Amino acid sequence: MITEVEFGDRDKVVAAIEQLKRALPAMLDYQISVSKIIRARYLALVAEGFLPSEALAIVKEMYK
Numbered sequence: 001m002i003t004e005v006e007f008g009d010r011d012k013v014v015a016a017i018e019q020l021k022r023a024l025p026a027m028l029d030y031q032i033s034v035s036k037i038i039r040a041r042y043l044a045l046v047a048e049g050f051l052p053s054e055a056l057a058i059v060k061e062m063y064k
Contacts, residue, residue, distance in 0.1 A: 038059060038063065041059055041062070042055050042056065042059045045058055045059070
């Protein structure tokens with residue numbers, strides 16, 4: 001429950017929360033897609049001969 005907000009702000013906060021709730025499925029789908037891309041990059045590096053630890057370090061550096 002929202003408390004301690006100035007008059008008029010409560011409606012804005014409630015609206016923002018509702019907007020986030022509506023966007024959540026798309027945000028989760030996006031994260032799944034990003035995870036698949038990260039994994040594909042890692043696997044491609046390993047397939048090209050990088051050690052798993054090297055591939056992991058490269059991928060981690062890309063997403064700092």
